[in-house]
Structures are given as C-alpha cells and as structure tokens.
Amino acid sequence: MCRLAAITSDKYFSPMENILALETMKEGHDGSGLGLTLKDLGGEFEEFKGFPIMSGICSKEGIGVLDEFMDKHGFKIKHVWTPKIKKVKGVISRDYYFARAYDYPEHYKNKSIQEKEDILMNTRLALRKLGEPDESIFVFSFYPDVITIKEVGDPLQLAEFFSLDKDGIRAKIVFAQGRQNTNYAIYLYACHPFFIQGYCSMTNGENTAFVPIKEFLMSRGFPGYIGYNSDSEVFTHILHYSVSRLNFPLHYYKDVITPLKPTEIEQRKDKEALNLMKQSLRPLCIDGPNMIIGFTPDGACFMVHDSKKLRPGVVGGIKGKYALMSEECGLDRAIPKRDKDKDIFPMKYDMVVIAPQAKEIKVWNQLQG
Amino acid sequence: MEPASGIMLDHNHRLSLREFPYIIRWRDDRCKRCGKCTAVCPVKAIEPTVKVQRIIQSEGTVPSPTASRKITHIVEQVTDMERHCTGCGTCTLVCPNEAIEPEYNPQHKFYHYKNKGGEPLKRGGRRNDPSVSTLDKLKFTRISMLTDPALDAGRHEFRIRTLLGRILPPEELPLKMEDGKLVVDKSSGKFIPPVREIFPIMIGSMSIGALSPPAWEGFAMGVAYLNEVEGIPVVMASGEGGMSPRLLRSKYLKYFILQIASGYFGWDEIIHALPHMVEDPAAIEIKYGQGAKPGDGGLLMAQKVLKLIASIRGVPQFVDLASPPTHQTKYSIEEAVAKMIQSMSMAWGFRVPVYPKISGTKTARAVLNNLARNPYAAALSIDGEDGGTGAAYNVSMDKMGHPIASNIRDCYLDLVRQGKQSELPLIAAGGVAKKGNLAANAAALIMLGASAVSIGKYIMQAATDCFGDEYNRCNLCNTGKCPRGITTQDPKLYRRLDPDRVAERVVETFKAADVELKKIFAPMGRSTELPIGMSDGLSIEDEAMAKRLEINYAC
Structure with missing residues (x-):
C-alpha cells in the first residue's frame, strides 16, 4: 500500500515537508519510487505563472530529440530548472532531469484556454510516444504552474539526490507519493501522482475494476486517456472526465466513482440526475480498496474513499495550511501545531474538500448531497 | 434373382437392441410382475410378454436331469425404432424392486434409422454434446x-x-x-x-x-x-x-x-x-x-x-x-x-x-x-x-x-x-x-x-x-x-x-x-x-x- 502526503497552503513551502511526512510512514513504502507534483509555484517559477512548464527526464539522445521537436512546433524556452544532483547510494542517476517553462507558439498565444490545454496535452503525448520505446524521454506534465518529479528510490534519499533540501523550489500545493510497487514492474509512468490538464490525483490502493474503466475511458475519443501503466491512473482521468469533459461540479466525482444504492439516491434532491448518471457512468464505478487525494485546476484539494472505506486517510491542519495524509503520523509531522480534535477521518460517504489557498475545509456528505 | 422360398430369414429385417440408444436392463429374479413399468413408459418401449422356458432339473443324489417347459411372463424391450427407449428412467422410478433400468449404449446407431417415412428426427432438449463447454x-x-x-x-x-x-x-x-x-x-x-x-x-x-x-x-x-x-x-x-x-x-x-x-x-x-x-x-x-x-x-x-x-x-x-x-x-x-x-x-x-x-x-x-x-x-x-x-x-x-x-x-x-x-x-x-x-x-x-x-x-x-x-x-x-x-x-x-x-x-x-x-x-x-x-x-x-x-x- 502506497503512502500519500499532500499539503495545501496559502504560503509557499518546500516539498521537503511532504518528504519528511512520508518518512514517518516509511514502513509503508518500499523504495520503489517517489512522485512529486507541485502546483502554484513559488521561487524561481513565480514569475512564469502563465507559461506552460514541461517536467520530465531525458537521456543525452532524448534531450536532442525533445529540443528539435519543441523548436519545430514553435515553443520557445523561457526558463530552465534542473535539480542539483548529488550522488546517493542506491539511486541510479539518469542523464537529464528538468522543468522548463516555455512560451506558446505565436499562433497559440491568443487561443482559448481549452485550445491551449489541448496543444499542451498533445505535445506531451507526442513526446511520450517518441521517447517511450527506448525510454529516452519521459514527460510527466506540461501545464502552466505545475512541476512533476518522479524517480525510483526511497523518498528521503531521492530528496537528497535532487538536493530538494537546498533548492529554493517552492509551491502552495505539493502532492507526494511514496511508492509500494505491487502489480506492475517499476516504471516511471506508473508512479503517482498522475496529471492531466490541471487535474491531479494519487491513490493508496488497488483498483479491481481497472480493465472495464480503462476500456471505457479509452473509448471516449479523448487522446489524453491513454497510458494506464498503473491501475490508479484511471482515477485521475475519471476526475478530468467528470469535471472537465462532463462539466459536473467536483463533488459529483464521488457520485461517479462510488454511486449510492437506489434507496439512498431517493433521499437526494438531485435523485433524477443521479439515477441517470449512475446508469450512464456505470463503467466508471471503482472497486477495491482506495483512498484518493486530488486537486483541480482552481487549486481545490480533496480526499475521497472507496465505497467501503477499505483504506485509511486523514485531513487536518490550521486555517491557511492543511494536510491530506494516508496516515496520521504524516499529519503530525507536517502540521504538528494543530487542534487534533478537529482532524477529519472521512468515512465512506464523505468527500473532504479544501478550498483554494487553504481558506477553508468542508466535508461533503454523499447521503445529504 | 429368385427369392428364396421355404427358408427362414432369422428375423433379418429386425434391428438388434445394440442399435438402440438405451438398452433396458431387466432382472427376472427381482421383478414381481406388477406391470407398473410397462404402464408408465411414455414411449411403450417395453411391454409385458410371454415366453416359453425350458428348464432342466435334477433331483436326488445321482444326476438325473429332466427337461420341462414352462410358460413365463417377462418384460421385454421392443425393437421397433418408433418405440425406442429414450432412457428417461420412469420405469426405474416406479419399480418397487429395482428390477429395471435403462442403460446408455454408446455404440448405438440411432440416427441411422430414426427417419421413418422420410421424416427426420424431431425432439426437445438441447445439443447432444456432453463434452466440457467453453464456459x-x-x-x-x-x-x-x-x-x-x-x-x-x-x-x-x-x-x-x-x-x-x-x-x-x-x-x-x-x-x-x-x-x-x-x-x-x-x-x-x-x-x-x-x-x-x-x-x-x-x-x-x-x-x-x-x-x-x-x-x-x-x-x-x-x-x-x-x-x-x-x-x-x-x-x-x-x-x-x-x-x-x-x-x-x-x-x-x-x-x-x-x-x-x-x-x-x-x-x-x-x-x-x-x-x-x-x-x-x-x-x-x-x-x-x-x-x-x-x-x-x-x-x-x-x-x-x-x-x-x-x-x-x-x-x-x-x-x-x-x-x-x-x-x-x-x-x-x-x-x-x-x-x-x-x-x-x-x-x-x-x-x-x-x-x-x-x-x-x-x-x-x-x-x-x-x-x-x-x-x-x-x-x-x-x-x-x-x-x-x-x-x-x-x-x-x-x-x-x-x-x-x-x-x-x-x-x-x-x-x-x-x-x-x-x-x-x-x-x-x-x-x-x-x-x-x-x-x-x-x-x-x-x-x-x-x-x-x-x-x-x-x-x-x-x-x-x-x-x-x-x-x-x-x-x-x-x-x-x-x-x-x-x-x-x-x-x-x-x-x-x-x-x-x-x-x-x-x-x-x-x-x-x-x-x-x-x-x-x-x-x-x-x-x-x-x-x-x-x-x-x-x-x-x-x-x-x-x-x-x-x-x-x-x-
């Protein structure tokens, strides 16, 4: 079972806070990987808010291919960040880790956000396709104000490896996953958090309904619904599909993945819509033990569980800073000075939503609607 | 060729029971001749009939066999394909002495003959294939x-x-x-x-x-x-x-x-x-x-x-x-x-x-x-x-x-x-x-x-x-x-x-x-x-x- 540490704040903070929280949950991850997604960036990226940032890893050959591709498609580099790599025992270094802010091609500068999102996603997918066969290019995200870092190894060792403790990289939302590899070979594209067009999620479970969900998403005719090296990637894509493609308010994500029973739906004011949704979105109903932590493009963060609450999860903090963790010890490490009595252990019907900038925390109950 | 005359054909026109899909196993020693089986058979594949039996008996200390003839009642399976035994086993169900039961004959040639009058076999049920299905x-x-x-x-x-x-x-x-x-x-x-x-x-x-x-x-x-x-x-x-x-x-x-x-x-x-x-x-x-x-x-x-x-x-x-x-x-x-x-x-x-x-x-x-x-x-x-x-x-x-x-x-x-x-x-x-x-x-x-x-x-x-x-x-x-x-x-x-x-x-x-x-x-x-x-x-x-x-x- 993977361990998850997410923090959202109204001030910029270092991803080391998440790494140290993961360290307290060390018995739960086996060094098979660390995934970090940073949103609402501070530090050197603060002045590049409107520019898309590509995060990834390349081999020496791969970076040439990437540069040529980006140049050909009219993307101009605005800023480059590379971690200061420190040799650490047990971590095998790859050639080139990067986060690069680009300027849009001329003819895209005045396009709508949707059109820009599509060109960014399609660029990422094209690069993935180019670099995946020989693993020369990994691109994890290409979106404004978001950086993703992934590598195989123990989270604390990797933090040292990337010199995150010394680097000035900061963000207001940081998601971190300490990976416990289970079903699949250790592969970077299988590492959480997963990201698509501003939507991100990570999970600490197994998805037994993976194949029908994957087939349903892949048959939607949306180019971004591919990959699925991990059965958890579908949770991110369901989030994107529900909120971005179908325009449902965020809390309906819970109704999509864990729909209520007919007798329970009857109690809801929106029962007619729920019944139709339940029928049409039946293939997206998740199964197996899962707790999901996610964020949306506006910076709201949330936590939901599978329909039986078979995995742990806790949310707590103070106004202006909240943490969403798979274990309470992680929360204690991240925000020790908080009123523990107010910690929230969401149950099977709950969806905890933290407003952007960590302004407030709300528990939405599925039964009440 | 001239037809043979005065020569017995030994029932050559009749089918033997070996051609039938089910053969009735009837036990003379158990049967009490109640007639329930023949009455209940849905296809009249069995019928009561009378046979003459030759019985050899010997009494006394020195073997002195004597033959006698006796008329006895038996249950017999008919060899008419229109009345073939379907193996339903209703006879077995009604028999008080477990004296009768049909037995499947894997060597049967039922389909060779079940088309009298040019009418192909019709039946109920499903495909006759007892092998393990894909499911x-x-x-x-x-x-x-x-x-x-x-x-x-x-x-x-x-x-x-x-x-x-x-x-x-x-x-x-x-x-x-x-x-x-x-x-x-x-x-x-x-x-x-x-x-x-x-x-x-x-x-x-x-x-x-x-x-x-x-x-x-x-x-x-x-x-x-x-x-x-x-x-x-x-x-x-x-x-x-x-x-x-x-x-x-x-x-x-x-x-x-x-x-x-x-x-x-x-x-x-x-x-x-x-x-x-x-x-x-x-x-x-x-x-x-x-x-x-x-x-x-x-x-x-x-x-x-x-x-x-x-x-x-x-x-x-x-x-x-x-x-x-x-x-x-x-x-x-x-x-x-x-x-x-x-x-x-x-x-x-x-x-x-x-x-x-x-x-x-x-x-x-x-x-x-x-x-x-x-x-x-x-x-x-x-x-x-x-x-x-x-x-x-x-x-x-x-x-x-x-x-x-x-x-x-x-x-x-x-x-x-x-x-x-x-x-x-x-x-x-x-x-x-x-x-x-x-x-x-x-x-x-x-x-x-x-x-x-x-x-x-x-x-x-x-x-x-x-x-x-x-x-x-x-x-x-x-x-x-x-x-x-x-x-x-x-x-x-x-x-x-x-x-x-x-x-x-x-x-x-x-x-x-x-x-x-x-x-x-x-x-x-x-x-x-x-x-x-x-x-x-x-x-x-x-x-x-x-x-x-x-x-x-x-x-």
Whole structure:
C-alpha cells in the first residue's frame, strides 16, 4: 500500500515537508519510487505563472530529440530548472532531469484556454510516444504552474539526490507519493501522482475494476486517456472526465466513482440526475480498496474513499495550511501545531474538500448531497 | 434373382437392441410382475410378454436331469425404432424392486434409422454434446491477495444487479446546473429510454404451451416470490404464446418480459389486455432467432395444443403451431426491425424496454452495430448453440448455431471500440449452467462482456427434475408425453408436477446463485458494480481459446 502526503497552503513551502511526512510512514513504502507534483509555484517559477512548464527526464539522445521537436512546433524556452544532483547510494542517476517553462507558439498565444490545454496535452503525448520505446524521454506534465518529479528510490534519499533540501523550489500545493510497487514492474509512468490538464490525483490502493474503466475511458475519443501503466491512473482521468469533459461540479466525482444504492439516491434532491448518471457512468464505478487525494485546476484539494472505506486517510491542519495524509503520523509531522480534535477521518460517504489557498475545509456528505 | 422360398430369414429385417440408444436392463429374479413399468413408459418401449422356458432339473443324489417347459411372463424391450427407449428412467422410478433400468449404449446407431417415412428426427432438449463447454473451462484467476484485501461474501455489501434498457451516453445526458446541483433538463426534449434494474440472471423464454400449466405457474410463482419476498429482482420471459389473461392484468406483470415472435401467438390476448394493465411488463422481447434451432420458428406440436393453449393463443385445438422462420414483415433490419421496436415501444408509451433476441451467429456483430445506431433498441439478446427448446429438428439442435462465449466477446469488444459498451446491454444465453455451474457460467459471461445471462433449460431441469441430458436422454418435450409432467398439456401427466414445489426450487436455485456470485466476486475484489467486461479476471487452459477471447492463458 502506497503512502500519500499532500499539503495545501496559502504560503509557499518546500516539498521537503511532504518528504519528511512520508518518512514517518516509511514502513509503508518500499523504495520503489517517489512522485512529486507541485502546483502554484513559488521561487524561481513565480514569475512564469502563465507559461506552460514541461517536467520530465531525458537521456543525452532524448534531450536532442525533445529540443528539435519543441523548436519545430514553435515553443520557445523561457526558463530552465534542473535539480542539483548529488550522488546517493542506491539511486541510479539518469542523464537529464528538468522543468522548463516555455512560451506558446505565436499562433497559440491568443487561443482559448481549452485550445491551449489541448496543444499542451498533445505535445506531451507526442513526446511520450517518441521517447517511450527506448525510454529516452519521459514527460510527466506540461501545464502552466505545475512541476512533476518522479524517480525510483526511497523518498528521503531521492530528496537528497535532487538536493530538494537546498533548492529554493517552492509551491502552495505539493502532492507526494511514496511508492509500494505491487502489480506492475517499476516504471516511471506508473508512479503517482498522475496529471492531466490541471487535474491531479494519487491513490493508496488497488483498483479491481481497472480493465472495464480503462476500456471505457479509452473509448471516449479523448487522446489524453491513454497510458494506464498503473491501475490508479484511471482515477485521475475519471476526475478530468467528470469535471472537465462532463462539466459536473467536483463533488459529483464521488457520485461517479462510488454511486449510492437506489434507496439512498431517493433521499437526494438531485435523485433524477443521479439515477441517470449512475446508469450512464456505470463503467466508471471503482472497486477495491482506495483512498484518493486530488486537486483541480482552481487549486481545490480533496480526499475521497472507496465505497467501503477499505483504506485509511486523514485531513487536518490550521486555517491557511492543511494536510491530506494516508496516515496520521504524516499529519503530525507536517502540521504538528494543530487542534487534533478537529482532524477529519472521512468515512465512506464523505468527500473532504479544501478550498483554494487553504481558506477553508468542508466535508461533503454523499447521503445529504 | 429368385427369392428364396421355404427358408427362414432369422428375423433379418429386425434391428438388434445394440442399435438402440438405451438398452433396458431387466432382472427376472427381482421383478414381481406388477406391470407398473410397462404402464408408465411414455414411449411403450417395453411391454409385458410371454415366453416359453425350458428348464432342466435334477433331483436326488445321482444326476438325473429332466427337461420341462414352462410358460413365463417377462418384460421385454421392443425393437421397433418408433418405440425406442429414450432412457428417461420412469420405469426405474416406479419399480418397487429395482428390477429395471435403462442403460446408455454408446455404440448405438440411432440416427441411422430414426427417419421413418422420410421424416427426420424431431425432439426437445438441447445439443447432444456432453463434452466440457467453453464456459466451464473458464476460471477466475485474479484473486485479491494481500496487496488488496479480498472481500467477505458473507459480511460485505454486494450489488449483484444489472441494467436492462438503453443507456444514454454520459455526454448526451440532459442535465443542467441549478443551485450547484445537477437536475434533469426537461426542456431539452431528449428521450430518456426506460431502464430496469434487475438480477443479472434472467429466466429465458419458455412458453405456456411448451410448458405444462403447473410448470409455468411454478416458475411464475417463484419469480414473484423472489421479487416480493427475497428482494432479488429476477425477471422471466414469456416465450411465444402469450400469458394468462389474469396475469396480464395483475400487478405481477412487471416481473415478466413479453415475447413477440414470428407467429404472434398470444398477442391478440395481450393487445386486448393492454388497456387493463395495471403495471408495465419488464420488457418486450422480439424473437428473431433461437440458439437451439437457428433458422426455424417456434413449433408447438398438435398433441400439445389443448383447450387452454388454444384459447390463450387464439387458435383451434390439435393443430401444429409452427411459427415462420422469420417475421413475415421483416424486410430489412434498418427499417422493419426498427419499426417493430418502435411499434412495440409505442404500444406502452415508450415506458418499456424493447429488445431483439437472435440466435448466436457469426453475423451477430452486424446486427449489433445496427442496433447500436438505433436509439430505441434496449438490448441485444444472443442465444448460443447450446440453448434448449421444446421441439426442433435434431439436425438444427446438434449442428446449427454459434457458441455463445466468442459471440458475446466479439460483440462486447465491438461496442468497446465504439465506446458504446455501457449503452446497449448484451444478454447472453445458450448452455448457461449446462453442467449445473450456474453462477460460474454467468459470472464468466459477464466478465466476457454480457450485462446479463438468460437461462431456460437449466432452470427447467433444476426446478422440475427434468430427465433430459446431452446423451439424448428422454428429450420427449415435443411429443406431449413428458413423463415428469413438465412439457405436456395432458392433465394425466402434468398432475404429477406440483407447482408449489417448482416455485420453491426456483427460489432455492436463485438464492444459491446469488450467494455463489458473491463467492466469485468477493475474492476478486468486486462488489459495487457487476464486473461487466472484467476480462483480466478470467483465464483458460487453452492457448487458442485465450487468444480468441482475448483473455489470459493460465496453466
């Protein structure tokens, strides 16, 4: 079972806070990987808010291919960040880790956000396709104000490896996953958090309904619904599909993945819509033990569980800073000075939503609607 | 050549018992000559007869054999192919001394001779193939272990339900936002098709007429009990031949699917009952084909068309009721079938799902793709080659049709390619639980892509103790002489069947299947939705089959 540490704040903070929280949950991850997604960036990226940032890893050959591709498609580099790599025992270094802010091609500068999102996603997918066969290019995200870092190894060792403790990289939302590899070979594209067009999620479970969900998403005719090296990637894509493609308010994500029973739906004011949704979105109903932590493009963060609450999860903090963790010890490490009595252990019907900038925390109950 | 004269032909014209599919084993020493077996035999394959016996006896201390002749009564199997023993074993059931039983003869040459007068063999039952079916070869191999805890079939909540009816694609849902909530946009004018939530195992079409009154009544009572008392929403299809007028006007109609087939038998009564219906039926099934006898319509032999059946179907008594092989109005699937679906929908104000049923066929995908484009088609039911029937030509049953496993898989994957796998439910039938593994076969078909399965022959056997099997045992359904009273309209025979007991067995069978489905889904970590298309859960020990079905090969 993977361990998850997410923090959202109204001030910029270092991803080391998440790494140290993961360290307290060390018995739960086996060094098979660390995934970090940073949103609402501070530090050197603060002045590049409107520019898309590509995060990834390349081999020496791969970076040439990437540069040529980006140049050909009219993307101009605005800023480059590379971690200061420190040799650490047990971590095998790859050639080139990067986060690069680009300027849009001329003819895209005045396009709508949707059109820009599509060109960014399609660029990422094209690069993935180019670099995946020989693993020369990994691109994890290409979106404004978001950086993703992934590598195989123990989270604390990797933090040292990337010199995150010394680097000035900061963000207001940081998601971190300490990976416990289970079903699949250790592969970077299988590492959480997963990201698509501003939507991100990570999970600490197994998805037994993976194949029908994957087939349903892949048959939607949306180019971004591919990959699925991990059965958890579908949770991110369901989030994107529900909120971005179908325009449902965020809390309906819970109704999509864990729909209520007919007798329970009857109690809801929106029962007619729920019944139709339940029928049409039946293939997206998740199964197996899962707790999901996610964020949306506006910076709201949330936590939901599978329909039986078979995995742990806790949310707590103070106004202006909240943490969403798979274990309470992680929360204690991240925000020790908080009123523990107010910690929230969401149950099977709950969806905890933290407003952007960590302004407030709300528990939405599925039964009440 | 001159005919031989004055020479005995040694009964050369007669068949020997070795040509017969079942040979009666009768024990002289046990038989008390009560005559029950010969009286009960539905085909008169055995008869009491008289033989002269030569008995050698010797008395005293020195051997002094003397021969005497004695007239004795025996039970003898006749060698007339028209009266062949079908192996039903009713004689064994009634024998007080276990003196008689039929024995299967694997070397028989039954099919060589069973065509007297140029009339090919007709029978009831299903394909005579006792080998292990593909469905029984499928195993569930994705077991939740440690990385994801298996569920507890006895403690956790499971939703073993499916949807019958056309489902709108999510992108086309007529929803709008009001005060932060989604509401149905009534002003959009979008047609929202009717959908039923049902148990994923349905009872397939067996008509009143094919079945005896207590058999059909027993099924109907069982289904009503399952719904109203057990809370298991099982639905049952009427078969072609209508339903009792009282049932049509009752609140229980909602548990029944009315079938319309090419003979339209029973529909006069149904149309007349329409204004008086207090509930809508669960669905309407338009039968275009049947797995057991592709290319043939329904067939109710004259001997089964007695007063009750004649009145429900609106026909004279004692005439063969053969439905045409196809609907006479059928011109093309694009218009005639679409029109029929729309007409049936219209009759119930578009409140009832209407779907076609076809026999398993290589061309099923063509039908499917057409239906996928028809927004009123509520489902597609595909009946594979192992489906049962009350009457058909043996050649149709044994040699015609398509196995259900690959047929349903192909159709499902076709829907996946179009992104319509959640829109048009597939109903799989034909050989489900042939060997009694109801839940396992149903779960396997669901994981191959079926939304529901339909059972006929199996539930009939399980609930009414039918003798039939794939060694051509009994299979007398077409003759009206069913020794169990299941497929006969003869009151002397059907009073042997207790409808209450049939209902009880229906309930027991479905309750057990419900538990077994949970026992399959729990260790696979599935509980919240039916695992339709969860092909990663299945494996088979045959590489070619694994490749064909696009599932794992495990050995």
